[in-house]
Amino acid sequence: MESPETLTFRFENNLVEGAERPAMKRRRVAVLGGGMTGSVLSLHAKRLNAGEITLFERADILGGLHKSPEVDGFPYDIGAFFFSPDHPVFRIFPGLIDHFVEFDLRVRTVTEGGKQDRYPLSISGYRKNHGSLTMLRAGASILWNKWANRTRDTLPAICRYYVGDVIYMGGGLKNYIERLYSLHDHEIDPLFATKRMAKLVDLAGFRNRFATSLRDAWKPRKHAVALARPRAGFQHMYAVIECALTAEGVDVRTEANVQGIEKDERGFLVSTDRKTERFDAVVSTIPVPVTARLIDIPIHQRFETVSLLTLFYSFEGDPGFDAEVMSNFSNSGRWKRMIDFSGPYGRSHELHRISVEIPLAPHSGPVDIQAAHRDFMASAHSLGLLVDGDIELLGHHLTPHAYPIYRTDAVADLERDKQAISDWGILLCGRQGAFDYVSSAAAAANAIAMAERLARDAATALTPSNRWRPSHS
Ligand SMILES: Cc1cc2nc3c(=O)[nH]c(=O)nc-3n(C[C@H](O)[C@H](O)[C@H](O)COP(=O)(O)OP(=O)(O)OC[C@H]3O[C@@H](n4cnc5c(N)ncnc54)[C@H](O)[C@@H]3O)c2cc1C
DSSP: OOOGGGOOEEETTEEEOSOOOOOOOOOEEEEEOOSHHHHHHHHHHHHTTOOEEEEEOSSSSSOTTOOOOEETTEEOOSSOOEEOTTOTHHHHSGGGGGGSEEEEEOEEEEEGGGEEEESSOOHHHHHHHHOHHHHHHHHHHHHHHHHHTTTOOSHHHHHHHHHHHHHHHHSSHHHHHHHHHTSOGGGBOTHHHHHHSHHHHHHHSHHHHHHHHHHHHHSOOOOEEEEEOOTTOHHHHHHHHHHHHHHTTOEEESSOOEEEEEEETTEEEEEESSOEEEESEEEEOSOHHHHHHHHTOOOOSOOOEEEEEEEEEEEEEEOSOOSSEEEEOSSSOSOOEEEETHHHHOOBTTBEEEEEEEEEOTTOOSOOHHHHHHHHHHHHHHTTOSOEEEEEEEEEEEEEEEEEOOBTTTHHHHHHHHHHHHHHTEEEOSTTTTTOOOOHHHHHHHHHHHHHHHHHHHHHHOOHHHHTOOOOO
């Protein structure tokens, strides 16, 4: 065991072991929230020598929005269970990938009349579903809208610019967006397009579609290879993450609900229900309004969010679709997406395990599970899905604050409120922490960037005058 006087200092490319040096006052960094962002950020910051890292998570396990509630002996998920092999989390936690299940990912959409296509759409699928004439109209509409909506100053203008009016209205994209937010498309800020729809717009873009179709005609595309979270659920994935964090010296505190942050001339005082400790820097990945409350500054804008109701089903029979993910681009039902877990994990007791996601608008009142179930079943049957077999509703999960809402009239105020928190001294990062509509891969990438910033700050703070400051003894 090292004494404080003979600490081992690790520099990026310069390991100095066992050298007798006076103890250095290590910079202490508090990371609030142990979801994807907090976990990746903590380990990367530790490895980059950004300081001693303490990770505070109020739940008894890490994972945040990544949850796999067990229902009828099967771990379902509240969101997507699959990751791309180039997800940044595998770079930071390389051993993690061994716990994942590889499978061919098929993602489809269902539109009016139960017509199915590859997500979000394919030229061949569109022609098959709508006929050559409509496809020609769609092509003409894309060309016209490239000119008519060239300013791209509203969300509908951006969508029409990329996919044209015929596809936007008739292909179900407008329904999908409005269902997600329970708002009219013109009430949603264009920021949504850059956050949520970059890939979708890119995929649906004419040039991209054309190139993809040419490539498919030349060499039929295999399904995308994806990695599904460990068979036992996200809990297992985050248990592996917690082990790696602890092994590399991150101080992981679960069941540590941060209840207040104050500051003085020597740093930040972070209080949990157990104790108060001093830190040199604080990064928050917990919801922005909670951070504002912790530091006791007023915020002016409502940070509105959509909650998500997930229904968990078993289904015996032919579900009527051949995919892991089916997105609802039709006009019917409140459901957004259906996920079948059989692809990566196989059927469990001959049953398909299916989850269904239903966005709930803010202020939509108490949740009526049976009404949501009836609405989903009526819609699915009208679209020819889950007709041939027996379905059973086994449970549900409510995720508050699942998606941030960017209203056109609120975005500037949201940014001002976030800036006020940053000006106070707290660094913001993550899906809820920065009110940022990011996928888990983008959350991890942003966490890596934040860790690098902390490392730069630490290097600046270690001026020659304080680098080898004698210990208080
Ligand atoms: C329903 C749903 C579906 C999704 N689907 C997909 C998808 O298909 N593909 C994809 O890539 N991404 C998807 N995502 C996004 C992905 O899950 C998130 O981007 C990612 O998990 C965000 O991680 P985070 O660490 O930023 O936030 P979070 O997971 O929210 O972590 C924040 C943590 O802070 C903790 N906390 C809060 N308050 C305190 C406090 N006072 N003290 C201490 N700790 C506190 C919370 O317990 C939580 O663990 C989905 C998300 C949801 C909700």
